[in-house]
Amino acid sequence: MTSTAPLDPTSIRRAPKVLLHDHLDGGLRPATVLALARETGYAELPADTEQGLARWFRESADSGSLVRYLETFAHTVGVMQTREALVRVASECAQDLAADGVVYAESRFAPEQHTDGGLTLEEVVEAVLEGFAEGCAAAASAGHPIRVGVLVTAMRHAARSREIAELAVTYRDAGVVGFDIAGAEAGYPPTRHLDAFEYLRQANAHFTIHAGEAFGLPSIHEALQWCGAERLGHGVRIVDDIAVAADGTATLGRLAAYVRDQRIPLELCPSSNVQTGAAASVAEHPFGLLAALRFRVTVNTDNRLMSDCTMTSEMSALVEAFGYGWSDLQRFTINAMKSSFLHFDERLAIIDDVIKPGYAVLIG
Template sequence: MTLTYEDIVALPKVVLHDHLDGGLRPATIIDLAAEVGHQLPSTDPDGLAAWFVQAASAGDLNRYLETFVHTLAVTQTEAGLRRVAREAVVDLAADGVVYAELRYAPEQHLAGGLSLQEVLDAVHAGLGEGVAEATEAGRRIRVGTLPSAMRQFDRSAEIAEMTLANRDRGAVGFDLAGPEDGFPPSRHLPALRGLREANFPYTIHAGEAAGTESIWEALQLCGTLRLGHGVRIMDDIELGTDPDGELFAALGDLAQWVLDRQIPLEVCPQSNLQTGIAASVAEHPITVLRDMGFAVTLNPDNRLMSATSMSREMFALATEAGWTLEDFEQVTLTAAWNAFAPHQEMRVIIADQIEPGYAAAQSGDHNDDRSRTGEA
């Protein structure tokens, strides 16, 4: 079956790795920047969108992270955070996403005088408004948050404690983010240990800018349940051909551990191209990792900086790497079963939205509203 872009938009999707401050609409940035007096590289929506992509495509993670200066500058108020959160949900739902975990670092939104709790309150309020707006448009979406601690700073224990206080108010997990090189996750062991003792899930960015040492620390020292990106696990895998010309993969001990225990990889192909992980979608390791049986999930990371969406990520894999409808169903189900929302809730989403949506696509009923809303 040849999938068109419209077919892909209609598919139900699950997002585990999406940064709230990396998914703003360019027009919204311009509006909010005018309100707070922040100077932008461009005040034309198309021009600003192009600037973000160009600046984020330098091939270096640290340069990539510099683009957040502008999105953070316009999200220091309650109104700005609410608007950005609401629009993120609406945009994701319009793209067919039925479950999303949005991550953001509360400590990066305090310059306007908000407290950590006020930041969380503003985001949760905006998410609720976005869910209501999506519902009115006939799209059902469940959204949870992953408050993040920045690994280059020292507030992880405080952020973790605040996250636990909001576990019944929309926070479904915790994330350790920020520049990977030079800031190992083990610096934040007290915060992570507290989360684990409270039976609260967390994920750690590892295996993006740094390699196997970062992944090993995240898993074996810090006990992460998922790997944010994780694609540098390829550093522990030797690919080659045998004397008969057959492809083979020799896995090191760490790669074997990740495979055997089906540690979910939150893979973000378009973002990885910008930071130098691969030269093209066809060469990106996501396909090889999928073929070897790793627990691969597909994610947009920062929709603004990569000019992407879940549908664009899928369409690129379909057209450049030969992915099929069955492949997308597999990664969607893998993501759903490894979400941080309660198992009972994910089981309902799978039964009511994901499975009917893919069944409709398989039957060729791509334009049926049920494939968008999940209503059988």
């Protein structure tokens, strides 16, 4: 006789997970921030203890403002300006995710933000790739195999998106799986970077776009219909195009219907979305409605340091808020794996050989 594993954090941590939206500079260990600050001479940290620094990041990110949320990155980026620092941070990222049960992750970072110490864009990318290779090997040795793909990100307010897009193509056979743009949405529409997106499409390269987080439907429309995004980074504001009647009946607008019909993945980040004001609480997050309407929802952490979260805690919060069971968590995980930027056969192998067997053990 078989039995279902309890839906608690211990069991959820054992479940295989897929993470598509996680920022490398948003997931440092507080102890590592302190150590790198000492090693690099960075003297701007707002606290000098591990606990104090962790608390500062969380409280600063809880402002309800995306702009203030983004300001916390000055300190993590500030200590990531050497090759050694980048290798260490990437290695620890892979190991931390693997220990949390993540079997495939796509980690994103902006190379242009790590050149203040004299590194070239290419040297930045190569250091991060080296770190992930080191971290994946260490995780496998510890019994927690993980595969990590890199997304190189351009900043919306800058003018280097074409350069960064070229990096994505140059290193796509070395571990870079795609491209992204990030930063404050208001005033910086994705259409400012059309040349980068046209270049990527012509090169048969993958890309996602941060859209529909702090800004609404126009940002999502431009990302999809003007730029050709394959996924939406966050995309939570697609709910603005859905009307829910008193009896619970939902009517989708044309953009929402297009997103659902085309199976465009939504890289939803519940805790982060609450912090930046995109949702009032996890219980009120549009994730529940979007999942019920069968949008291709995925669960993500965004910035583990600022949100003090893991994939286990994000899934646990969704279980508590919406009463999800193991079959729901498996569906969200398979949604993410289907939506990754790996080749189809590689996606299928992870679904069939890792995810489904892993959940079968838990479901019983």
